[in-house]
Amino acid sequence: MDWNLEILEKSLAGKLIGHKVYYYPEIGSTNDEAYRLGVDGVPEGSVVIAESQTKGKGRNARSWYSPAGLNIYTSVILRPPIAPSAAPQISLVAGVAVAEQLERYCAGRVKLKWPNDILLTGKKVCGILAEMKTAADSIDFVIIGIGLNVNMQLHQFPVEIQTIATSLREVIGYEIPRQELIIGIYENMTKWYKQFLEDGFEPIRKKWLEYSAMAGQRVQVVFRDKKICGEALGIDEQGSLILLDKNGKTIKVSAGDATILKE
Numbered sequence: 663m664d665w666n667l668e669i670l671e672k673s674l675a676g677k678l679i680g681h682k683v684y685y686y687p688e689i690g691s692t693n694d695e696a697y698r699l700g701v702d703g704v705p706e707g708s709v710v711i712a713e714s715q716t717k718g719k720g721r722n723a724r725s726w727y728s729p730a731g732l733n734i735y736t737s738v739i740l741r742p743p744i745a746p747s748a749a750p751q752i753s754l755v756a757g758v759a760v761a762e763q764l765e766r767y768c769a770g771r772v773k774l775k776w777p778n779d780i781l782l783t784g785k786k787v788c789g790i791l792a793e794m795k796t797a798a799d800s801i802d803f804v805i806i807g808i809g810l811n812v813n814m815q816l817h818q819f820p821v822e823i824q825t826i827a828t829s830l831r832e833v834i835g836y837e838i839p840r841q842e843l844i845i846g847i848y849e850n851m852t853k854w855y856k857q858f859l860e861d862g863f864e865p866i867r868k869k870w871l872e873y874s875a876m877a878g879q880r881v882q883v884v885f886r887d888k889k890i891c892g893e894a895l896g897i898d899e900q901g902s903l904i905l906l907d908k909n910g911k912t913i914k915v916s917a918g919d920a921t922i923l924k925e
């Protein structure tokens with residue numbers, strides 16, 4: 663058991679992200695709980711952490727495997743003063759912050775796959791699920807849900823994801839105290855979120871591209887029943903993926919599931 667709430671709360675006291683921690687030994691989904699708290703009006707930077715989730719949610723209505731004692735499941739409530747159309751940028755802010763934090767444990771091996779998967783050795787180690795509540799033309803709050811496989815070993819993953827998912831422990835070969843890691847993640851998210859509020863999306867876009875697993879690769883994006891293929895050129899100022907199709911035409915994709923195609 664590596665959560666010590668007293669120490670966690672002391673370490674995060676006064677910080678923008680994590681100043682208020684809602685901890686649950688077990689919950690349906692930290693995102694759902696954070697959404698409920700958001701509606702209740704809790705301040706920006708409040709976080710929900712769960713030891714395990716019974717209904718962990720992934721993107722596109724998938725589930726997120728969330729056993730106890732091994733990983734990080736957390737949701738952060740933010741209230742950015744930006745238009746709802748710019749909300750995808752916030753989820754890329756979180757991707758960059760988590761990726762940079764993971765770099766401290768495995769330098770040079772962390773990659774980002776659009777929109778927001780974090781990969782180690784080509785396998786997914788972390789997923790981010792952003793959900794939002796709008797009020798008229800503004801954002802009431804955004805929930806950034808982070809699922810990070812920390813100490814789970816290969817045989818503990820469901821068989822069907824063993825070839826596509828990994829954990830930090832699988833890659834670096836030793837266990838990491840989750841509390842130290844989550845404090846680092848909140849601190850780094852605070853740093854990048856403040857940078858975003860002060861200087862806009864451009865610094866985040868640049869950093870995201872440094873970690874990109876996609877630039878120059880052939881990529882397929884599936885959105886609902888539509889498939890788009892092309893060479894990934896980067897992301898634009900909104901956070902959309904830029905593809906070059908086989909006719910030399912540039913396409914911008916704002917949502918979907920991306921796969922890097924093997925030649």
Ligand code: BTN
Pocket residue numbers: 690691692693694715717718719720721722724726734735736737779788789790791807808809810
């Ligand atoms: C993805 O599909 O890649 C996103 C996965 C996000 C999972 C996290 S775990 C904490 C938070 N609570 C949820 O129910 N989902 C997110």
